[in-house]
């Protein structure tokens with residue numbers, strides 16, 4: 001049953017994606033897509049292989065410049081639509097005066113999106129510095145504040161007190177996240193030596209070291225065993241609750257999606273086919289049949305077992321497109 005209660009993602013928006021389109025040559029990977037991410041919510045972006053999920057992530061995090069559309073990140077709860085419209089008209093990338101800061105991500109390079117707009121991400125394929133220790137990976141993530149404290153290296157070379165203090169704080173913060181992700185005993189091990197599940201947690205710890213307002217996770221549960229998957233759920237709930245960080249995740253594991261998501265957006269062929277609570281979405285036959293790529297007879301059976309993980313439902317491949 002639908003309720004009339006306004007959803008958090010309508011009332012308290014941290015990220016709004018409006019009319020996003022991404023074309024690769026003749027292929028439309030994302031087609032006029034609009035959705036909101038609620039502040040403090042765990043929002044899942046799901047859909048069959050090739051539906052456009054990673055492309056959306058790449059647009060939000062600045063790896064791709066969208067063909068069309070606006071992606072507004074808001075710091076502070078009081079940002080109005082008028083403020084976003086006014087900023088859009090100025091042609092500027094962001095307005096970061098005062099408590100209500102707005103960032104138009106489609107205009108910003110990826111390093112500014114992470115540094116200024118405080119959007120962090122992890123990747124479908126783990127991208128750690130394998131030869132560096134777990135601790136060093138987390139210190140690299142804090143490069144910006146350390147560079148500022150070192151007055152752009154001079155203070156670091158001379159080991160001035162301001163730099164020593166900042167470095168001590170960076171190590172403490174890294175240790176905090178190593179503790180939270182169960183990796184403190186492996187702090188001095190090269191990242192490449194860690195088991196797969198630990199590397200996934202280290203990626204999340206590294207992303208948290210930029211103190212993100214929005215954490216984007218691309219298939220965080222991929223390759224995890226059931227115990228690691230449960231630990232991941234607990235970690236994400238903790239991050240959302242205790243760190244004022246909203247989470248947007250792409251995930252194929254329906255067990256994870258249904259257990260932790262406040263809000264689920266379903267894509268199919270680059271278009272949104274559902275946008276609701278996890279309960280509403282999981283009972284939507286349109287979603288089940290599109291997402292699982294099955295015929296009508298199979299839907300009822302799958303509905304009964306929807307709590308079971310469903311990996312990588314196959315869709316027919318679409319046209320090949322060119323590089324952006």
Ligand SMILES: Nc1ncnc2c1ncn2[C@@H]1O[C@H](COP(=O)(O)OP(=O)(O)OP(=O)(O)O)[C@@H](O)[C@H]1O
Nearest residue numbers: 024029048049050051052053054055321322323324
């Ligand atoms: N750089 C690119 N150049 C050309 N086509 C691309 C590029 N990136 C993505 N595509 C195409 O865009 C479509 C959407 O791909 P995308 O990776 O966003 O889907 P997805 O939903 O994340 O899929 P999966 O679940 O398999 O990761 C696919 O048809 C893909 O082949």
